[in-house]
Amino acid sequence: MPNNIQLYHYGNKVVSRALVPKDKKHWSVTWKDYSPVAVNVDFENKLWADPQISDSNFKPAWNQLDGKVDRRSHTGKYLLDNNGYPLNPTGRTGINLRGVLGRWGPNHAADPIVTRWKKDANKAQMFHPISKLPILQFIAILRSDVNEWAIPGGMVDAGEQVSATLKREFCEESLNMLEMSPDQRKALQQQLKSFFNEENGKPIYSGYVEDPRNTDNAWMETVAVEFHDQNDIFDKITLNAGDDAKGVRWVDIDRTLNLYANHLKFIEMTVNIRNGHW
Ligand code: RP5
Numbered sequence: 046m047p048n049n050i051q052l053y054h055y056g057n058k059v060v061s062r063a064l065v066p067k068d069k070k071h072w073s074v075t076w077k078d079y080s081p082v083a084v085n086v087d088f089e090n091k092l093w094a095d096p097q098i099s100d101s102n103f104k105p106a107w108n109q110l111d112g113k114v115d116r117r118s119h120t121g122k123y124l125l126d127n128n129g130y131p132l133n134p135t136g137r138t139g140i141n142l143r144g145v146l147g148r149w150g151p152n153h154a155a156d157p158i159v160t161r162w163k164k165d166a167n168k169a170q171m172f173h174p175i176s177k178l179p180i181l182q183f184i185a186i187l188r189s190d191v192n193e194w195a196i197p198g199g200m201v202d203a204g205e206q207v208s209a210t211l212k213r214e215f216c217e218e219s220l221n222m223l224e225m226s227p228d229q230r231k232a233l234q235q236q237l238k239s240f241f242n243e244e245n246g247k248p249i250y251s252g253y254v255e256d257p258r259n260t261d262n263a264w265m266e267t268v269a270v271e272f273h274d275q276n277d278i279f280d281k282i283t284l285n286a287g288d289d290a291k292g293v294r295w296v297d298i299d300r301t302l303n304l305y306a307n308h309l310k311f312i313e314m315t316v317n318i319r320n321g322h323w
Contacts, residue, residue, distance in 0.1 A: 060084065062139030070136035072124065081261055085142035093202065094147035098130060107131055107150060113204035118151045119252045119266050130262045135253060143263035147200075150262070155210035156198030156269040156308070157241075158249060158315050159184040159219075161279060163297060173299075173322035180297050181321035183312060184284065186218045187292030188305055191257070195305035196312075197290065198267060207268050212241040221287025233282075240278060247271040249314050255307040269311040271318075299323060 061082050069076045088094035095114075096103040105111055108122050120134040130141075131150035146152045163171040163180040171180050186197040199214035201207055216222035216237070222230060239245065249269040256265035286293040296302065298316050300323050302309055316323050 060140070060144075065137045065139050072132055072136055076137070079137060081137065081139055081141040083142050084140050084144040084260065086145050088147060091147065093200065095143075095149050098128075098149060105149065114148070115153055115201070116148075116150050119268075123150065133259060133261050133264050135259075135264070138259055138261050141261040144260040145258050146260070146263040146265070148263060150264075151266045152263060153201040153207075154198050154254065154265055154267040155201055155207045155214060156196040156250075156267050156311060157211040157215040158196055158269055158271040158311060159215065159274065159279075160271055160298075160315060160319070161274040161277070161295070162321075176322045178320065178322040180299075181316050181319055182295045182297055183315070184215075184219050184279075185294060185296045185304070186286060186290035189289050189291045191305065193305040194292075194296065194303065196269065196308050197293070198269070199289070208241070208243060208246070211246070211268075211270055211272075212237070215241070217288040218286065218290040219284055219293045220282065221285040223287055236278060236282060240272060240274070245272055247273070247315075247318065249318070250311045257306065265306070269314075271315050273319075 063079070063081050068074065069079070085097075087097075090096075095105065105114075105116060107116055107125060108118070109116055118134060123134045124132045126132055143149055160181055160183045163182050165171055172178060173180055184197065185194045187193070188195050197215050197218040199210065199218065201210045205213075216233065220233065222233065225233065247270065249271050251268040252266060254265040254267050259265060284293045284295075298312055298321060300313070302312065304312065313323065
């Protein structure tokens with residue numbers, strides 16, 4: 046293996062990427078010998094994926110709302126290279142083309158951060174013995190692809206409102222809604238009716254995600270919103286992992302957690318706003 050190639054694990058796959066020294070990260074720095082590893086999964090006309098850039102029928106409106114597909118970036122206007130490929134706003138990644146992501150350019154996700162204050166059996170709020178601050182908990186899922194704990198987020202479907210994605214992804218991954226009967230679904234929708242409404246949602250973060258799938262030409266962005274369980278509605282709701290998740294649980298928040306991508310950063314932002322233990 047050449048020494049400028051780095052191997053890393055993505056789920057059960059071993060992916061290689063070219064090593065990118067910090068001082069050569071940005072596109073503004075000329076690097077003639079840069080040779081990224083090309084990874085390009087062919088999604089064969091999957092509705093949620095783009096065609097190949099070389100497809101003459103594919104005429105994306107970069108940096109714009111392109112029909113139902115949002116090709117705008119939270120980071121501002123991204124550039125295109127000489128061959129018409131969108132360029133990752135954070136610079137070189139060591140992999141080019143779109144890797145395992147469906148869209149060229151930004152791939153938009155939504156991350157619902159469902160929180161509550163930790164309570165003991167008598168319903169008294171619990172405080173951390175050292176910081177003396179109340180302990181905040183959030184609902185985390187165990188991702189099946191990489192076996193890492195994460196916020197139960199997911200991709201925004203074409204034409205979907207982010208507010209709908211937040212609720213849908215939470216219900217699919219943390220409550221296994223896809224496997225419910227229509228009656229069970231209806232009952233759950235009723236229970237969660239006001240919980241996921243905009244007044245209860247606190248915007249935490251919108252922007253680039255340090256996702257392991259990012260490449261030079263495709264990257265993840267997200268909108269993370271906190272929904273706080275003030276009225277203990279989750280005392281009556283059973284968590285059940287579904288869809289891409291193989292585990293789900295309430296997790297006590299503190300700085301030592303290990304989470305997928307840069308999800309810990311979103312959790313830190315949440316706990317800081319609430320002045321909980323970190
Ligand atoms: C992350 O990937 C986002 O923050 C979100 O949690 C997740 C969306 O991807 P999938 O879970 O749909 O694979 O970048």
